[in-house]
Amino acid sequence: MCLGIPGQIVQIDDHVRKLATVDVSGVRRQVNIACIVNEEHSVESCVGDWVLVHVGFAMSRINEKEAAETLKILIEMGEAQAEMDAMRMSARR
DSSP states (O other): OOOOEEEEEEEEEETTTTEEEEEETTEEEEEEOGGGOOSSSOSGGGTTOEEEEETTEEEEEEOHHHHHHHHHHHHHHTHHHHHHHHHHHHHTO
């Protein structure tokens, strides 16, 4: 199953490589934001955006309400814990 987990972009780490730090329920991880950047939405304007993160990429922007609802559903399904554990493990490397 492909799973995108909601997180909020808290800082831009590398403008050129389009890398940003995303906070997912208190866990911070660097992700690639190239999929959500375009002429109308620059790298710099991504701070504060809510995004769906999958395998190290911010795949799409969502609003805060969608993020909260998605996280709630994932927690209810038990999926979020596994994804957050995986993010914690990869962040330690």
